Amino acid sequence: MLATPASTLSVPFIVDQVFVLFKDWLVSFLPTSWRPAAGIVLGVIGIVCVYPGLFALTTVFERKGLGRMQNRYGPNRVGPYGFFQPVADGIKSLTKEDIIPFDADAVVHFLAPLTLVVTVFMGFAVLPMGRNMVLVNLDAGLLFFFSMSAATELSVFMAGWSSRNKYSLLGAMRAVAQMISYEVPLLLTTVAVVMIAGSLSLPKIVEAQSGYTGWFPHWYIFTPWGLASFLIFAIAATAETNRSPFDLPEGESEIVAGYHTEYSGFKFALFFLGEYVAMFSISGIGVTLFLGGWSAPLPFLNVVPSWLWFFSKVMLSIFVFIWMRGTLPRLRQDQLMNFAWKFVLPFTLLNLGVTALWRFMGEGWARWVVSSIILAGVYVLMGRVGMFKKHFGPRSYRYAE
Amino acid sequence: MLGEGILKGMAETAKNFAGSFVSVDRLTTVEYPEQRIPTFENARVFPFLVYDGPDWAAGLRCVACQICEKECPPKCIYIEKSQGKKPDFVGKPQFYPTRFDIDISVCMSCQICVEVCPFEAIKMDTEFELATDNRFGGLLLDRQQLAKSNEYYHQIHPTEATEVDARLDAEKEAAAAKAKAAAQAAAAKAGEAAKAASAKPAPPTGGED
Numbered sequence: 001m002l003a004t005p006a007s008t009l010s011v012p013f014i015v016d017q018v019f020v021l022f023k024d025w026l027v028s029f030l031p032t033s034w035r036p037a038a039g040i041v042l043g044v045i046g047i048v049c050v051y052p053g054l055f056a057l058t059t060v061f062e063r064k065g066l067g068r069m070q071n072r073y074g075p076n077r078v079g080p081y082g083f084f085q086p087v088a089d090g091i092k093s094l095t096k097e098d099i100i101p102f103d104a105d106a107v108v109h110f111l112a113p114l115t116l117v118v119t120v121f122m123g124f125a126v127l128p129m130g131r132n133m134v135l136v137n138l139d140a141g142l143l144f145f146f147s148m149s150a151a152t153e154l155s156v157f158m159a160g161w162s163s164r165n166k167y168s169l170l171g172a173m174r175a176v177a178q179m180i181s182y183e184v185p186l187l188l189t190t191v192a193v194v195m196i197a198g199s200l201s202l203p204k205i206v207e208a209q210s211g212y213t214g215w216f217p218h219w220y221i222f223t224p225w226g227l228a229s230f231l232i233f234a235i236a237a238t239a240e241t242n243r244s245p246f247d248l249p250e251g252e253s254e255i256v257a258g259y260h261t262e263y264s265g266f267k268f269a270l271f272f273l274g275e276y277v278a279m280f281s282i283s284g285i286g287v288t289l290f291l292g293g294w295s296a297p298l299p300f301l302n303v304v305p306s307w308l309w310f311f312s313k314v315m316l317s318i319f320v321f322i323w324m325r326g327t328l329p330r331l332r333q334d335q336l337m338n339f340a341w342k343f344v345l346p347f348t349l350l351n352l353g354v355t356a357l358w359r360f361m362g363e364g365w366a367r368w369v370v371s372s373i374i375l376a377g378v379y380v381l382m383g384r385v386g387m388f389k390k391h392f393g394p395r396s397y398r399y400a401e
Numbered sequence: 402m403l404g405e406g407i408l409k410g411m412a413e414t415a416k417n418f419a420g421s422f423v424s425v426d427r428l429t430t431v432e433y434p435e436q437r438i439p440t441f442e443n444a445r446v447f448p449f450l451v452y453d454g455p456d457w458a459a460g461l462r463c464v465a466c467q468i469c470e471k472e473c474p475p476k477c478i479y480i481e482k483s484q485g486k487k488p489d490f491v492g493k494p495q496f497y498p499t500r501f502d503i504d505i506s507v508c509m510s511c512q513i514c515v516e517v518c519p520f521e522a523i524k525m526d527t528e529f530e531l532a533t534d535n536r537f538g539g540l541l542l543d544r545q546q547l548a549k550s551n552e553y554y555h556q557i558h559p560t561e562a563t564e565v566d567a568r569l570d571a572e573k574e575a576a577a578a579k580a581k582a583a584a585q586a587a588a589a590k591a592g593e594a595a596k597a598a599s600a601k602p603a604p605p606t607g608g609e610d
Contacts, residue, residue, distance in 0.1 A: 068417065326414045326418075392406075
């Protein structure tokens, strides 16, 4: 598969391709006809091991990070600095009783967490996690990815509907309304990337961003339309993964835990896992589309292996997710919908127009100025109009004073 | 501008995040089993029985008057009165409890028993680590478990214990003074009687004289 002869392998190359080389070495013990299938199986095993591992790490880092943002220590009891906390959590959820409500639709109730986890993991099949590190290089990889992530809505609704609990159903309704509303801008921002890159294949999109002008990487986030797309993508991705401030589907203070109210034991753990792995996968796609995938930010940093860049970027975006969770309060349902349909969607459509303009204005500084002015101007204008006659400041009460 | 508030909020949490690693003053958490803050003087958890002197059984101030048992709103106190009497701190013979149980799973820490006790015998403890794996027997405290020394009382509620001691000392002095007065009166009476007795036969002797 790799054309480079063994004699010319440099150390950075071996480190960069360590997983690919290891896979090829393992597969070489098998008959030739089995090799492609075995290679895929090994890749799947890798994905299924790495992301739950990262999930375990993220849960403890999230709790510690949130704690620090609130001037607390966070968990520090299990193991050194509390890093074995996920082990304790895992044992706890494995040994807990698995309750299926008497009135619940047992089959759908059982299938919902499985659907979530399976569809979420399917998305990783097309995600390039390093140079030559993509499980299946589909020509329509982006489309496949989003069709898989859209299927998570199904599992959320299955969970809410089958539980036969008012809170579960309310949570599922909220989740579906929110996810479908934000799915639209999410997909439209990726359309902008596809327009520029000219391909739906994710490795091709990464390649399109891998060059440098001097020290300046050709990442899409460093263009006006790319920055706007990235910000919209980040907002929509937060809503899509039901993270704070868009965590209405599981708003603890209102509807217990939303669609997974009636889940306990390991099924609950699967939901938890599914949500976090969905965060990794949406971060991964965001990194791939806007942050140059596995490419290094500066040319000389290419010594660092490509997979390390990919995972660092993913973890950085996870940190931003956690940071937002530690900062922002939950939105109200009407605010959520107004924001999606009255601000994000029109702005995304405008951004598509600007991207087209960028594409057809050709090289030169003119397109930078024009598209920056349009986007910034419209952003400020929409902000002014949206906040017109709205009072911001201490709340005044009419009766309770 | 739109989004300004979000950035401000993010800056604030970032400041907290970084600051909590730099300045220890930001972290107000007391890591409980290892670190403790001393309990407040007016803290109260469950009642205990005060005793004087080295022997808890001999020194219990309780005289089994059963006022606390009757006043207790959730009825968590059970007392059995003794047959015989033993001298109390002023030396007066008093009954004592042969059984004094408090069910702390029932007790609601209202302190009414303390307020009604005329003998300063029951006080509120500050001990709160009372978890046990036996929900019935483990939470039913008997006389011996409840008995705590006056020194311990001074340790947990110094101001209150000093007041109580002053009051008891005053009572003791008053009792002693009364006893002394009574003794003096008795002695005087006895003296008078002796005088009278000696005076009566005096005339004959005097007559004789």
